[in-house]
Amino acid sequence: MNKKGFLSIVLHSHLPFVKHPEEEFFLEENWLYEAISESYLPLYIAFTNLKEKSAKFQITMSMTPPLVSMLQDNLLLKRFNRYLKNRIELLKEEFSSTAKGEIKELFKFYYDRYQDLYRVFNDELKGDLIYGFGELFNEGLLELITCSATHEVLPLEINDKIKEVQVYLGVETFIKAFGREPRGIWLAECAYTLGIDRILSKHGIKFTILDTHGILYADMPPVYGVSAPIISESGVAFFGRDPESSKQVWSALEGYPGDFNYREFYRDIGYDLPEGLIKKYLHPAGFSFDSGIKLHKITGKVPLNKKESYDRNKAMEMVETHAGNFMFNRELEAKYLLGIIDREPIMLAPFDAELFGHWWFEGPDFLESVLDKVYNFSNVIETINPYDYLVKYPVNQISEPSTSSWGDGGYFKVWLNEGTDWIYPYLHVMGQEMITLAKKYKNPTLLEKRLLNQMSRELLLAESSDWAFLISVGTAVNYATNMEKFHINAFYTLEQELNNKKINLNFLEYLEEKDSIFPFIDYNIFK
């Protein structure tokens, strides 16, 4: 039976490259451990559950180079296992001693959950999530796509050569991790401007995703709105965000994650535990911070100390209700759209992957339920990835997308404002200097080559959009500012050593170990 439309869910998985070998416990490294244990592993488990039930589904997921690098880093993986073990030990102590009633049950729930995560990560995956997702990719269930090298907002990059290096390294990292070329790319922050399509096309990219207005404001207004892709003259397809699909999950006002039965994000036992337990299991200095163990539900608009206990069964009931509602609404939308256009529409819903699980605890269960329901019960819609939609509908309208991003306001003020505009002159000049050095050093010594490669890494890490984003939104401002300055200063320190022919090998080795992204990099890519 012919379906009336397609649902295409796209998850963007990304974290900034954060690695601190100089400290045994570094709080910002927890961003990775939280994301693995709360989002990436639960998503992997949700997809493999569906596979085991023989449910045919299609979902798309980007894996950015910084994330891929961190998921392959031995030090970080070793510390992640410590993170899991410490929580398992803490929960064991809590549920077997003082806790009573529903709190005791919740400790047991988390204990079992972390044990399971530990087992899947170490026994099933042998610590290799890239392999796990890669298997689902090879089986045609998961469409993995890449991203620019360090999540740079490309319209804010002046130099075309640097834009190209960002795309090239995104593709190379993907090939090294997954063994084949990516068909799609997630442009960092969905940020686009004229000319980026030519770079994508040159590097074999077939499709990407933009926010709604990137398509609606294209130079030739799109006949199908965002219900079909447009293609640029250089041969790249652009899919637009369907706001109807996105808002039900992601709207701050009416999204499902705000349901009062779901788990409360801000109430965490990391702030309630006695210092002794924090020191023993979470951080030797006794800092209070998010542990990932949260025992309360949203409850309503009440202060954190008035939140009621989390009821897992009730939350899972709501997951089923919301998944059913989401599918029902997509079916209505598909029927309506098919009535006004002459092809089956695609409804593309892009999200940050970390929304599912880390932010919205029940998110991976919701996705599993949606994909399961669409496969088993819907006669109206089916799931698809953007590439397969292009195979089904190869002829599309030619139009040049509009300059846009998916950040607040739809353009670039999140990354370019009074608080962050000091960054861009440095990136511009450093980029120019790197290009000049790449041309100058044709036959470097071994050490010079290593130093030039490390300069490349420092430049690329300074280009990451994350530092400006964190500064603008007021989260981890000091850390983000320090890291931006660190990469800029490291670049200039190395350059000075190169010019003075006085290389501090100890320092170089330290940087190589700390900023170890792109182990295969060759500075000649900047030529």
Next chain:
Amino acid sequence: MREKYEDMNKKELLQIAKVYGIKGRHKMKKEDLIKAIKKGKKPLKEIKKIEENLKGEIKKKTLQDHLELLPKEPGVVFVNWQVDTACLETNEGELKLVGGKKEILDLPVKISEGKGYIKVEEGITVKATIGFKKRGHFKTVISSESIVVPRGSALKKTELKWGKIDFKKRKVEKKTVTTKPTKEMEKKKKKLEKEAKKIKYIRYPKE
């Protein structure tokens, strides 16, 4: 990532040993060279100190002359420049913005450095230039790359082109298609546009 000394050949190890000033290195066997290099390394404490310094203020001003023009939002661009004026006759200059062939802005500025957010027409391609007047003629000191100013609304063009991507050739094959915009879809697009502007998405960390 970090290359292991054991994997290096003797020539490479000798280069490193030279950096550490290891005496008698040319007479050493490979194993002894590795031992001497490891012994010659500086303690982590010193590195940590260097690292702390790197997190501090950026000590170096960008040395190269530069002029950036960046898109911020519909009708707004960011301009930033720094120029070594030592060999110029004057520091009093002008910032010009040119859209197409038309000059759209001419502001008196200090040539040495400056920055600002400038309102310009949406959707046009602009380029910034800094220079000074000499005997009635404008002398360019530095120019930016051209950028497209973001546009905050849809265009009203009606031309329709269709094509199929040839992924191998990375080209678009033009096709003839009879599909035309429908009134219902035009209405739907207006609704979508309104909806998309209204929705506030949750971001983590929250924007």
